[in-house]
Amino acid sequence: MSQKRSGRSGPPPAPEPLSPLIDAHTHLDACGAGDAASIRAIVDRAAAVGVQAVVTIADDLDSARWVTEAADADERVYAAVALHPTRADALTGEARTVVERLAGHPRVVAVGETGLDLYWPGKLDGCADLATQREAFAWHIDLAKRTGKPLMIHNREADAEILDVLAAEGAPDTVIFHCFSSGPEMARTCVDAGWLLSLSGTVSFKNARDLRQAAALIPAGQLLVETDAPFLTPHPFRGAPNEPYCLPYTVRALAEILGRPAEDLAEETTSTAARAYGLASCCP
Template identity: 70%
Template sequence: MSKRPAPPLPERLAPLIDAHTHLDACGAQDPSADGGASVAAIVDRAAAVGVGRVVTIADDLQAARFAVAAANSDPRVYAATALHPTRADALDDAARAELERLTEDPRVVAVGETGLDWYWPGRLDGCAEPQVQVEAFRWHIDLAKRRGLPVMIHNRDADADVLRILAEEGAPETVIFHCFSSGPETARACIDAGYVLSFSGTVSFKNARGTRDAAQLVPAGQLMVETDAPFLTPHPYRGAPNESYCLPYTVRALAEIRGEDPVETARATTATAERVYRLA
């Protein structure tokens, strides 16, 4: 838990959609339990600064159940469900059946986050091995195609393999690279394939040169923004707790990098999110 205080509310910037957050990890309680109003409290704080809608993401089955419950408890919340690649060894028959069921909920707007993570194997006890991650990724791609949903990609140190598997499997109509943190070469490959690139607070970090260069290349129609809260709080609050209300900090940093008016960036990213998640 961060010892830094939470960032202050930024100046309002609207309209915005937080394309990827983790409300449960931000402290929200299950809406069916006592204290469930904290989902609304988090979204209220976001709405006060122009972030009118959020997509809360699953990384395990408990989080998937929570995401669907949260999305059904508040009309400003939508859900994505999957098993995170580092937890892919939990994708047994029962987990597959439950994810199949959860993705039938109309409040689920994407399958995610799934993909490949080559950073944690060997560093994190219990992390799924690479071949297990690959098999789970292929299954999630298939699920997204069968449901007609976007697939939301977690990619860490696995650029070539992620792009290869998407090509081998045949990508769903919509592919979202969440928290895009690669460089211009991978960005160009994604853009050429028609994929959507979503940028988090990482793009505001001065040492993230490759990501900042990549952000300048993305057409407005393939660009989204996210917090990945409670992680990746944007500069100058790096290391402090993150939440959806912090998104305007990231958008203003992204707009500066792209040479745009922040209002223009906000409108463009919102239009992309509405189209991708079919919210309009």
């Protein structure tokens, strides 16, 4: 939704290139993309620093239509479709029909972002309550199973509730926790279940001690990296507008936390993303 502002208003400078990378979760429409030219400009900036592909994510019905068109507009763009849990009230019968149709598109590589959000109810006008979110989450789980595509989960302050729904409904073959922000206990549970954990710029934040401990528990083959742009710009640019080209900053911060070469993390996370999303041809 929103991120803490530091007073920065301009975009971060381009990082040193790091290749190969896949941005496993971004929002190109919220980054200002509209037509094919603006989509191409954003992914060109990303490609210049080693980000070879991006997965742009829907959070409402209009966005679901848009991301699918964006994926058709540029071969480096893929899409995921769903209604964000805070917008679960809008998952009418007609909306389900549209999302299900779009989920079958060959360049839609995941069902998401869906899940549960216990932070915004009561703070955000029109935010769906927990019961409505759970019903929508269960429907998206079923859709992921029926389409055979990964389930991309939004989890905000809802660890126990997310695990409860996944246990009750049965998890799809591939589950991705986008912008994983929980601590070591939740990380161990997800890793043991074989789920994928995607880390964003939050891992670089100074107050993210529990998340850094969790990051150390994620093995190769279960780690993804993302920007969640235009949100969650990594330190030291927190509060500035984020874009897929900023991904190398996050990967280098994570490499420092883990004591590993950034180049190794880039290779590993790209291989995992290509496998999870079925992008075998995108990143030679």
